[in-house]
Amino acid sequence: MAAPHAQATQEENNIRHNWTRNQVLELFNQPFNDLLFDAQVMHRRHFNPNQVQLSTLLSIKTGACPEDCKYCPQSARYDTGLEKEKLLEIDAVIEAAKAAKASGSSRFCMGAAWRSPHDRDIPKVAHMIREVKALGLETCMTLGMLSEQQADDLAAAGLDYYNHNLDTSKEFYGEVITTRTYQDRLNTLANVRNSGMKVCAGGIVGMGEEQKDRAGLLMELANLPHHPESVPINMLVKVAGTPLADEKELDPFEFIRTIAVARLMMPKSYVRLSAGREEMNEQMQALAFMAGANSIFYCDKLLTTPNPKANSDMQLFQRLGIEPEQYQMEKTSAEQEAELHQTLLEAKTDAQFYRAS
Ligand code: SAM
Ligand code: DTB
Ligand code: SF4
Secondary structure, three states, rough: OOHHHHHHHHHHHHHHHHOOOHHHHHHHHHOHHHHHHHHHHHHHHHEEEEEEEEEEEEEEEOOOOOOOOOOOOOOOOOOOOOOEOOOOHHHHHHHHHHHHHHOOOOOOEEEEEEOOOOOHHHHHHHHHHHHHHHHHEEEEEEEOOOOHHHHHHHOOOOOOOEOOOOOOHHHHHHHHHOOOOHHHHHHHHHHHHHHHEEEEEEEOOOOOHHHHHHHHHHHHOOOOOOOOOOEEEEEEOOOOOOOOOOOOOOHHHHHHHHHHHHHHHOOOOOOOOOOOOHOOHHHHHHHOOOOOOEEEEEEOOOOOOEEOOHHHHHHHHHHHOOEEEOOOOOOOHHHHHHHHHHHHHHHHHHHHHHHHH
């Protein structure tokens, strides 16, 4: 039998950064049952399959965005009837964060409809970060493009995660956004990574892209020098007034396949079943968890559009035997050791399983 450290190295070998698009397409096009089985086995190697992490969103600055993202209700270029709002005052943010914590959320994600923050905004958002952290919540922000200095400043304020999505493949990107480049997005992700914050990066499906674009998005994410710790997979929320309002429905099984392929390519990342749950039935959400999704946006609102009610999510969790993941401020070394032991044990069980089959 292989020594534990050899098994651990084998585990590490699941982490790849050299995917080709054809390899990703091969994953996508397996029979559905084979893909879901492989994704679930991979999921169990790295995570408790019956725990889901809960993040609550708050829009801290709404609408009037100069960018032209065709999916977005907050762009000033489209008439979506959205009421714009200036940067919120700190008390309103604390209030919302307390409510999120009381509902059982472990992370509070603050989003702003900016192309990028002005330097003058940084002290204000840093104050928000400190106050939300003081409530015992993990913090995340999504404020648009960040310079090196801005990323360092947010990290210094204690921000745990920064969300910045690639949105789609390099090739399809120009069909959706023209006011910033793919390279701009990669640069921001590099600044966030170098600042020491955790990276949250994913995209949107159902925008009229093809499967090769969904594969291209996941390839770009997985081929980053480090996998993002959090990978939100959003189903387009079609908002009247945006150019993508009448886009045709993506096959729900193709959405589930996207989650499963993300799980296989980024085994240790949290894959978030993100926007679009209002349009998904419970069976589809259960399939997404089976495919390896282990995080959701929780509470009644995303940034500007509705999300399922907290109590209906809790009822679904109860029926599926899923529990919300608790946020641990600091893990003790004993806990870290126990986790490693568990991982090695599971790797051994998997190996035995494959030898037997
Ligand atoms: N303005 C900043 C930016 O774009 O970098 C941060 C906020 S922006 C609303 C964050 C992300 O929300 C976008 O990158 C996009 O992936 C997602 N998003 C926006 N509108 C959406 C929609 N209608 N459906 C699904 N996802 C959406
Ligand atoms: C992400 O990937 N999805 C969230 C979060 N990151 C910021 C936003 C979804 C927005 C959906 C449309 C809205 O509510 O405005
Ligand atoms: Fe602005 Fe962000 Fe919406 Fe694009 S996604 S229009 S940058 S708020």
